[in-house]
Amino acid sequence: MIINVKDIKKSYTVGTQEVNALRGINLSVEKGEFISIMGPSGSGKTTLMNIIGCLDTPSSGEYELNGSLVSKLEDDELARIRNKEIGFVFQSFNLLAKNSVLENVMLPLKYAGFEKSEAVKKSNEVIDKVGLSDRLAHTPAELSGGQQQRVAIARALVNKPSIIFADEPTGNLDSKTGKEVMTIFKELNASGQTIILITHEESIANQSNRIITIKDGLIKSDNRGTHD
């Protein structure tokens, strides 16, 4: 079991109002799963992803990642876990505009403290995997949206994370390039990579092998094997 979430709650205070974004989530994820999390906006799916992506901590409840309790860790320890265990792919790619493809992909390795030569080697491998070896020195502005998202995927993969989190990864892409990106995710999953995808498009969610629907801070449904 990679992820084991027990009764997680998260509440914020917005102005004078208390907002209960998550009201008791229980979830476990096995290695090699390809999960989609769906839900309308305001359902709490972003908050859930922030917590299981170690970007945020729950107000209460426990979260074990790879067998270690991460729900009570300090900021810098969370940063190390994000660096080592989690790869993020965002809707808006979030590449550094001034940096080349290679530098963008290398960034997590820099924070991990790798030697430069090793970082370059590892980065080249994953860039090759997403088919952008001939674009190493290009900046994001010189790439198409689909290529940019492939760079982001390479960056997510480069430190060999346990899980890949993708937040609406096809949201900014046309349907053709969206399909290409989904193909990459499916191939990665086929080679054993655990992937958690957040989407509101059913056609995208249907390509995963488990769909979790969130509503009002609770899991409404959890369906396995809708695909394959």
Place this chain on the structure above:
Amino acid sequence: MLVEESIKSAISSIKTNRVRSFLTALAIIIGTAAVIAVIGIGSSASKALEEDIDELGPRTLSIFPSQRKRGGVSSGFNPLVIKDAEALAKNTEHNWMIAPAMSGNRQVKYQNNNISGEINGYLPINFKVRGFDLGHGRLFTDKENLGRKKVVVLGSKVPGELKKSVKDILNQDILIAGTSYRVIGVLEEEGSTGWQNPDDDLYVPLLTASQRIFGTDRLGWINVGISNDTNVDYVMMTIEEILRQKHDIGPGGENDFRINDWSQFSDLRRQATGIFTALIAGIAGISLIVGGIGVMNIMLVSVTERTREIGLRKALGATHKSIMMQFIIEAVLLCVLGGLIGVFIGTSLLYLFATFNDWPFAMPISAIIGSITFSALVGLFFGIWPAKRAAQLDPAVSLRYE
């Protein structure tokens, strides 16, 4: 590798906002330039002063005639005379060089050219005490002095003023107040000492000047050349003792002469220059701190603008420390670049100023290193707070910052 990444990111950020970075660094540039120029000018000034003192040759005291007071009432000028100088010269205790002199303006004529020249009556030893060097010909001798010979040594600019080259005028006779004098030598250029320009003057033997030109044995001053390791106070006491006896001043009577120690005067000038330099440099230094506030301001803007980037870096595993380092390096780099440009401008200003004033160019390396270090410290100090704000951003929130 992380440091390298931080520096790269800082350079890229400064490059992206070129105009903004330049304007931000401007206060640092101006501050550093001012500090550097002021310190440089101060040290060039004191070097110029030292060169002046060196030009005076060995350490020199000057004795001037002064007013004598009897019962609080001034009773006119009491002269220094040649006999006073002779009495001083007789004393062998101090191994000093007694250089009496008198001077006055007389008409100087050579062929059709007329000038009004400052005629100095000198002993041969005076040239040594003043540190004057001979350019052409020879100086006069003690024998020529005792013989009241009509010979003259010219300051380096005098031949030009008489519209003649050195070669044309050497060993010729010129007229001083209507009497003809043989030009036996021309001095090297000495340069102005501030209160005198020896290059414009003419020099004749003291006794010649006394009897043939001025008709008096009253001296303008007596220079006393002493070696640098001499006890000046003791020398002054000896001078007083001899002159008081010579002038018949009883116990309790005031001196009718005064003794100047030029080097003491220079020490004071040097001290004043030093204090003034420190003061102005300090004021200029304040503008560096004001510049630091500008840097802090723009760094806060930069942090806000780059909220998403910071969020991303944190999501990818950047720790508190590495985000802080990135922004502090950016602030320090901005200030150091400003400091370097400032040093360049300040040094150029000093160069212009020194050239213009004919001063030596003296820029202490310590001032350059010091002001760049200070700019770096300003960047460090004023970069900490913005960097801290960046490091404390919540990754989940900042990733979605629009």
